[in-house]
Amino acid sequence: MTYHNPPTTPRTSYTFDEYTLSEIRRAASTGIYDIRGGGTKRRVPNFDDLVMLGASMSRYPLEGYREKCGTNVVLGTRFAKKPLKLSIPITIAGMSFGSLSANAKEALGRGASLAGTSTTTGDGGMTPEERGQSKYLVYQYLPSRYGMNPVDLRKADAIEIVIGQGAKPGGGGMLLGQKISDRVAQMRQLPKGIDQRSACRHPDWTGADDLEIKINELRELTDWEKPIYLKVGASRPYYDTMLAVKAGADVIVLDGMQGGTAATQEVFIEHVGIPLLSAIRPAVQALQDLGMHRKVQLIVSGGIRNGADVAKALAMGADAVAIGTAALVALGDNDPKWEKEYAALGTTPGAYDDWHEGKDPAGITTQTPALMQRLDPVTAGRRLANYLKVMTLEAQTLARACGKNHLHNLEPEDLVALTLEAAAMARVPLAGTNWIPGAGG
Amino acid sequence: MPTIDLAKTSLRDLNATLHQLKPDTNETLWTITNPAGEHSIAVGVDAPITINIDGNVGYYCGGMNSQASIIIEGSAGQGVGENMMSGLIHVKGDASQSAGATGRGGRLIIEGNASARCGISMKGIDIVVKGDIGHLSAFMGQNGRLVVFGEAGEALGDSLYEAHIYVRGPVASLGADCIEKEMRDEHRVELIELLKLAGEANKVDVSEFRRYGSARQLYNFNIDNADAY
Ligand SMILES: Cc1cc2nc3c(=O)[nH]c(=O)nc-3n(C[C@H](O)[C@H](O)[C@H](O)COP(=O)(O)O)c2cc1C
Numbered sequence: 001m002t003y004h005n006p007p008t009t010p011r012t013s014y015t016f017d018e019y020t021l022s023e024i025r026r027a028a029s030t031g032i033y034d035i036r037g038g039g040t041k042r043r044v045p046n047f048d049d050l051v052m053l054g055a056s057m058s059r060y061p062l063e064g065y066r067e068k069c070g071t072n073v074v075l076g077t078r079f080a081k082k083p084l085k086l087s088i089p090i091t092i093a094g095m096s097f098g099s100l101s102a103n104a105k106e107a108l109g110r111g112a113s114l115a116g117t118s119t120t121t122g123d124g125g126m127t128p129e130e131r132g133q134s135k136y137l138v139y140q141y142l143p144s145r146y147g148m149n150p151v152d153l154r155k156a157d158a159i160e161i162v163i164g165q166g167a168k169p170g171g172g173g174m175l176l177g178q179k180i181s182d183r184v185a186q187m188r189q190l191p192k193g194i195d196q197r198s199a200c201r202h203p204d205w206t207g208a209d210d211l212e213i214k215i216n217e218l219r220e221l222t223d224w225e226k227p228i229y230l231k232v233g234a235s236r237p238y239y240d241t242m243l244a245v246k247a248g249a250d251v252i253v254l255d256g257m258q259g260g261t262a263a264t265q266e267v268f269i270e271h272v273g274i275p276l277l278s279a280i281r282p283a284v285q286a287l288q289d290l291g292m293h294r295k296v297q298l299i300v301s302g303g304i305r306n307g308a309d310v311a312k313a314l315a316m317g318a319d320a321v322a323i324g325t326a327a328l329v330a331l332g333d334n335d336p337k338w339e340k341e342y343a344a345l346g347t348t349p350g351a352y353d354d355w356h357e358g359k360d361p362a363g364i365t366t367q368t369p370a371l372m373q374r375l376d377p378v379t380a381g382r383r384l385a386n387y388l389k390v391m392t393l394e395a396q397t398l399a400r401a402c403g404k405n406h407l408h409n410l411e412p413e414d415l416v417a418l419t420l421e422a423a424a425m426a427r428v429p430l431a432g433t434n435w436i437p438g439a440g441g
Numbered sequence: 442m443p444t445i446d447l448a449k450t451s452l453r454d455l456n457a458t459l460h461q462l463k464p465d466t467n468e469t470l471w472t473i474t475n476p477a478g479e480h481s482i483a484v485g486v487d488a489p490i491t492i493n494i495d496g497n498v499g500y501y502c503g504g505m506n507s508q509a510s511i512i513i514e515g516s517a518g519q520g521v522g523e524n525m526m527s528g529l530i531h532v533k534g535d536a537s538q539s540a541g542a543t544g545r546g547g548r549l550i551i552e553g554n555a556s557a558r559c560g561i562s563m564k565g566i567d568i569v570v571k572g573d574i575g576h577l578s579a580f581m582g583q584n585g586r587l588v589v590f591g592e593a594g595e596a597l598g599d600s601l602y603e604a605h606i607y608v609r610g611p612v613a614s615l616g617a618d619c620i621e622k623e624m625r626d627e628h629r630v631e632l633i634e635l636l637k638l639a640g641e642a643n644k645v646d647v648s649e650f651r652r653y654g655s656a657r658q659l660y661n662f663n664i665d666n667a668d669a670y
Contacts, residue, residue, distance in 0.1 A: 191602070216481055217480065217500070220484050
């Protein structure tokens with residue numbers, strides 16, 4: 001009698017999953033690495049791995065709709081004559097004109113101003129639309145120095161020196177030819193239609209000792225009025241924070257690996273840098289070790305989505321957060337209403353990330369006039385303001401539950417972790433235990 | 442003719458005074474004594490004045506200068522005239538790294554040598570160096586002109602965009618996408634004009650210079666050029 005093995009279910013590989021296989025085929029047929037926008041797509045430990053404890057027998061909550069819970073924040077109190085006084089601790093991150101349309105930049109300015117917070121320029125300079133519509137505008141000082149000039153520098157409310165971004169610590173910028181329109185080319189002083197790669201290192205300083213001199217130059221240029229921020233991608237947050245304080249920063253912007261980008265190699269986005277969750281405590285520790293916590297303010301970013309993320313980041317010691325991707329979604333990025341057009345681009349709402357190609361159906365990451373016109377800056381700005389309001393209310397709700405009359409009174413003791421990784425990274429106990437893995441050693 | 446003695450006046454007071462000058466100021470000739478290598482001297486000036494600096498300066502002297510003529514009677518530290526917009530900076534001695542970095546306009550004249558990264562990311566400035574320049578000069582140079590009487594270090598004009606480079610002496614090596622180009626009449630005219638502005642008209646023979654520029658092969662990514670990066 002012959003024995004037949006019953007057929008097994010066809011089994012695909014966990015290691016060689018569908019995405020991996022498609023990427024190998026894509027590389028084999030094109031000969032170029034994948035470039036895309038957005039942030040890390042795979043799961044990394046994040047704020048969802050933490051919960052807040054709320055009040056109990058030993059803590060007293062605040063009444064939801066009656067008792068005040070402050071949300072304001074002052075940025076740049078260390079040296080600047082004119083610190084930024086924001087109504088909410090949620091700022092709009094730097095996103096370049098070039099990667100984004102002028103309408104999108106204007107909408108960000110409008111939304112931020114309605115909410116009483118700041119927005120930020122990006123690689124590519126300051127547009128009049130953005131300056132005009134932004135009550136508080138932070139001007140980025142990047143290695144490329146595209147469009148850099150003393151007039152705009154003096155028009156800014158703060159200056160942000162970009163050392164790195166969470167999506168690509170150690171990487172420069174890139175804007176592909178399709179998006180170098182006449183206006184973008186003119187602002188960057190480059191030929192139209194070329195692929196433009198911004199440098200990854202600043203042209204006129206190297207190392208933290210030089211940076212200190214550079215910061216002083218910018219202060220002299222602007223008569224010590226403006227707060228100077230330093231933005232770093234999260235990789236060695238303890239030492240980077242120490243060096244940033246030593247170099248004379250007023251504010252440190254710490255961007256975790258989930259942070260969005262306009263266009264970067266996929267391999268960079270997914271494999272360089274550390275999750276924001278793991279970066280905040282070392283940075284705060286450095287500030288505390290230097291006696292500078294709350295004197296040099298810490299803004300954190302990278303995957304912030306809602307008021308819970310805000311409350312948890314603040315409880316870990318940050319003074320404020322910044323949002324990029326979420327702000328674009330609020331404006332209308334990846335909206336299902338463009339489903340057919342996303343399908344025509346071979347993708348689907350929620351997954352569209354070829355922002356570098358400039359074909360964005362939502363009119364945000366494009367320089368094509370017909371697409372750009374789809375985004376009405378007034379309506380989109382209103383949407384962003386609504387979203388910022390909701391995030392703030394959510395954060396306040398959690399803070400009141402923890403008995404805090406200001407978001408800045410949230411503390412690590414209000415948090416516990418749901419996973420071992422998160423407990424170790426956030427340096428808070430695993431829920432229901434006193435155990436902080438790695439503490440004390 | 443105001444004189445500011447940096448041994449007695451703070452850098453802050455000096456720069457604040459210069460920033461308050463209006464374009465139609467009558468005080469058009471300034472002298473700064475005892476600079477003693479201080480950083481950020483006369484940064485961000487925006488008035489048609491002349492500033493004589495009586496000695497050596499530190500980093501970023503004349504940074505983001507607009508309109509002013511700044512004469513440095515000594516040597517300059519890193520980033521002299523960084524991101525300058527217009528006007529003139531004249532260094533009588535040598536200049537350290539990143540001279541004229543990202544400069545968008547105006548003229549930077551260096552009587553001596555300039556170190557590495559001279560004219561890095563230049564965006565419209567004209568730079569004349571009467572001595573030698575160091576490595577990686579005019580890296581990613583976008584616009585403007587760099588003239589060198591002496592030698593150039595390694596990787597000249599790496600990843601160059603549209604800046605024009607003229608060098609009289611030997612070039613240690615050219616960076617990615619930088620090539621020697623034919624010197625045509627229009628380039629001779631351009632060079633003569635630059636030499637005139639640097640006070641060297643008729644003193645230097647333009648035919649001794651060679652011209653370098655972008656091969657424009659890296660303007661749009663092509664996998665077959667990956668080895669060049
Ligand atoms: C479209 C886009 C353009 C960006 N451009 C810049 C830039 O020019 N300079 C910069 O420092 N960061 C840039 N970033 C990064 C953001 O400033 C910020 O670090 C990041 O978006 C935060 O993470 P999130 O997107 O998860 O909120 C960009 C991000 C996006 C999404």
